[in-house]
Amino acid sequence: MLKDKLAKVFNEPGCSHNQEKSEKERKRGCSAKSLTPGAAAGGCAFDGAKIALQPITDAAHLVHGPIACEGNSWDSRNSASSGPTLYRTGFTTDLGELDIIHGGEKKLYRAIKEIVHERHPPAVFVYVTCVTALIGDDVEAVCRAASERLGTPVIPVNAPGFAGSKNLGNKLAGEALLDHVIGTLEPETTTPFDINVLGEYNVAGELWQVQPLFARLGIRILAPITGDARYHQVAAAHRARVNMVVCSQALVSLARQMQERWEIPYFEGSFYGIADTSMSLRTLARLLISRGAPADLLERTEALIAEEEARAFAALAPYRERLAGKRVLLYTGGVKSWSVVSALHEIGMVIVGTSVRKSTDEDKERIRELMGEDAPMVDQIPAKQMYKMLSDGEADILMSGGRTQFVALKTKTPWLDINQERHHAYAGYDGMIELVRRIDGELNNPVWPEIRRPAPWDAAFGSAGEAEPVAAEMHA
Numbered sequence: 441m442l443k444d445k446l447a448k449v450f451n452e453p454g455c456s457h458n459q460e461k462s463e464k465e466r467k468r469g470c471s472a473k474s475l476t477p478g479a480a481a482g483g484c485a486f487d488g489a490k491i492a493l494q495p496i497t498d499a500a501h502l503v504h505g506p507i508a509c510e511g512n513s514w515d516s517r518n519s520a521s522s523g524p525t526l527y528r529t530g531f532t533t534d535l536g537e538l539d540i541i542h543g544g545e546k547k548l549y550r551a552i553k554e555i556v557h558e559r560h561p562p563a564v565f566v567y568v569t570c571v572t573a574l575i576g577d578d579v580e581a582v583c584r585a586a587s588e589r590l591g592t593p594v595i596p597v598n599a600p601g602f603a604g605s606k607n608l609g610n611k612l613a614g615e616a617l618l619d620h621v622i623g624t625l626e627p628e629t630t631t632p633f634d635i636n637v638l639g640e641y642n643v644a645g646e647l648w649q650v651q652p653l654f655a656r657l658g659i660r661i662l663a664p665i666t667g668d669a670r671y672h673q674v675a676a677a678h679r680a681r682v683n684m685v686v687c688s689q690a691l692v693s694l695a696r697q698m699q700e701r702w703e704i705p706y707f708e709g710s711f712y713g714i715a716d717t718s719m720s721l722r723t724l725a726r727l728l729i730s731r732g733a734p735a736d737l738l739e740r741t742e743a744l745i746a747e748e749e750a751r752a753f754a755a756l757a758p759y760r761e762r763l764a765g766k767r768v769l770l771y772t773g774g775v776k777s778w779s780v781v782s783a784l785h786e787i788g789m790v791i792v793g794t795s796v797r798k799s800t801d802e803d804k805e806r807i808r809e810l811m812g813e814d815a816p817m818v819d820q821i822p823a824k825q826m827y828k829m830l831s832d833g834e835a836d837i838l839m840s841g842g843r844t845q846f847v848a849l850k851t852k853t854p855w856l857d858i859n860q861e862r863h864h865a866y867a868g869y870d871g872m873i874e875l876v877r878r879i880d881g882e883l884n885n886p887v888w889p890e891i892r893r894p895a896p897w898d899a900a901f902g903s904a905g906e907a908e909p910v911a912a913e914m915h916a
């Protein structure tokens with residue numbers, strides 16, 4: 441069954457890059473490289489599925505497997521909620537050796553029952569992990585039985601870690617939504633301005649940076665999929681007029697299948713950078729008009745864009761001079777490897793390298809579109825090599841996740857967190873201003889000249905080597 445699902449998601453007609461591949465290449469999937477045992481930590485398919493679904497804030501997310509799997513993914517993304525907090529509770533069946541021998545189905549059913557009785561969630565998502573897939577637990581059957589007996593939707597998410605990469609897990613999460621959630625409820629009301637936003641997880645509150653723009657245009661997000669979502673919103677998402685897939689190929693299969701089933705047109709857009717935000721708003725307005733929204737929506741959108749762009753450019757003007765020409769090493773992965781590139785180009789920064797270690801072929805194609813065939817794409821950079829690059833001054837700032845921050849700090853290079861754990865939101869016009877303000881704050885922080893000066897004890901003797909006579913004197 442999983443095999444069929446994998447074959448289906450790898451054969452995505454909505455993905456133009458995928459269609460250009462040969463049959464053999466398509467079977468290999470979209471991962472940057474095939475997985476090797478032990479190499480999946482922090483980025484397995486289960487992890488990807490959990491990342492994509494956990495932002496449904498009022499649902500319970502139960503991991504069926506050993507506790508280490510839940511520990512691997514729990515709270516690993518800083519997706520913010522405007523209300524419910526149940527998604528922040530880590531639920532796991534915590535399988536041990538005896539469960540592995542005797543099977544974990546009964547334990548799973550008991551866990552679901554306990555969650556439903558104690559916490560009364562609108563739904564429970566159950567995540568299959570490597571161990572429960574290998575021992576052959578019939579998670580789908582347990583979920584079906586639990587849904588019927590307990591009267592609460594229990595959704596199996598069949599994305600065990602060994603199935604593939606994090607990106608594949610995102611796609612499998614989309615399949616779970618299609619198979620079990622979307623279309624199961626009706627919205628209370630509908631309007632010609634209803635949209636879904638797919639692949640936006642409200643990291644550090646980024647969805648909230650673009651929501652006011654929509655509100656000013658009268659556009660309603662029927663379902664955010666899944667940042668700050670409520671279960672009933674996602675279940676009623678099939679009544680939206682347009683789907684916007686944010687910055688990612690990850691949920692394009694979901695968008696394409698929603699178009700097939702419910703005739704909802706979709707487009708891919710980004711909220712990183714001024715030009716991309718404006719382009720996304722324009723496309724959204726055009727598509728909504730084609731689906732029955734009043735024609736003046738486009739006019740109002742253009743007026744909003746003109747006003748917001750003028751405000752954003754005025755706010756960015758003082759930074760442009762300070763940042764233009766500064767060199768950035770962008771060591772992230774996946775969609776951010778290219779979506780942030782266009783935002784940095786807007787203020788004239790130079791990308792000396794953008795990491796593609798977790799990027800799909802589609803992500804790499806986007807980088808080439810933005811930076812040309814000679815785009816400085818870098819793969820995994822060993823810590824030693826990165827240390828050398830930064831000590832040699834090849835970049836003025838490193839933008840990466842928390843794990844590489846220490847390499848930057850050891851070389852006394854400014855560093856900015858760009859990954860999912862970050863606490864600052866960078867979407868839309870306000871997000872772009874915030875990003876530039878943060879980069880400037882890092883680059884021009886007075887701490888750098890201070891710590892780059894020789895230490896007073898070294899300065900007193902000219903160099904560290906000249907301290908030897910002192911040591912000799914002390915021992916005399």
Ligand code: SF4
Pocket residue numbers: 480481482484485486487505508509512568569570571600601602
């Ligand atoms: S699902 Fe598999 S690869 Fe992922 S964390 Fe659990 S054991 Fe590791």
